[in-house]
Amino acid sequence: MSMSVVEVRHLAAGYDGREILRDVSLSVSPGDVVAVLGANGSGKSTLIRTILGLVPLSRGEIELFGTPQPRFRQWARIGYVPQRLGAGSGVPATVGEVVASGRLARRGIFRLPGAADRTAVREALTDVGLLDRINDPVATLSGGQQQRTLIARALAGKPDLLVLDEPNAGVDAASQEAFAAALTRFAGNGGTIVLVLHELGPLRPLIGRTVVVHDGRIAHEGPPPEPAGHHAEPDHDHVHPHADEVKAGICEWAPTEGAKSY
């Protein structure tokens, strides 16, 4: 039996005494690609931020790579792409500098970057199709390109687990395709992915399991729903309140199916 990458048992968590997540249990094994779906405000971001230790848990337990989260120290094994920074973050850094910051946990802040760091930065930028922008200020990039820069920063750290919070939100189709390809390569090399998504979009072929959060609980867990046009089984065992929402996402994706390049 292989060790879980993420193990969540009976988790409760929230903010200022207001409980958002209630009795959430989740297990992510090495190589899994898990999409967390659900309506706005259902608690998807809170779930992944609690897993990462950014929100304190009020009950339950979390293990990361077999270690209880409070004792976990190997943060370089985890790459995290938060929701978009948003335009006007005012950071004057170049694309290369932002991606290089993803190496800090690997090399330690008191060592100068070496050849391995520079190589990792260039590889990660190549992976998301932005190597030609390495010396440009991030502020001059489109929202989608900035999002790809954040994904490159996470990839540059050579993590075993990638956690992404709505990487597709408001991102142009070219950027979505570019990082779908990057994530596909990451998963193809055995990487584990947990990502919050509004719709499966171009990532659909990559998703092994979907977890639907509703009102702070996991309402459904299983393989991704079939794309529109497929009518395999009449219906799933567990119907959840957001079935229509998930299908709506799939419908939006379906027309671009032929445009996929992998």
Ligand SMILES: Nc1ncnc2c1ncn2[C@@H]1O[C@H](COP(=O)(O)OP(=O)(O)OP(=O)(O)O)[C@@H](O)[C@H]1O
């Ligand atoms: N830092 C915070 N402080 C207080 N309340 C918060 C904080 N972050 C989120 N919340 C609240 O927790 C609830 C769940 O929010 P969360 O961001 O986890 O939902 P979500 O499913 O990720 O939604 P979205 O798709 O809109 O990002 C919401 O009611 C939200 O207002």
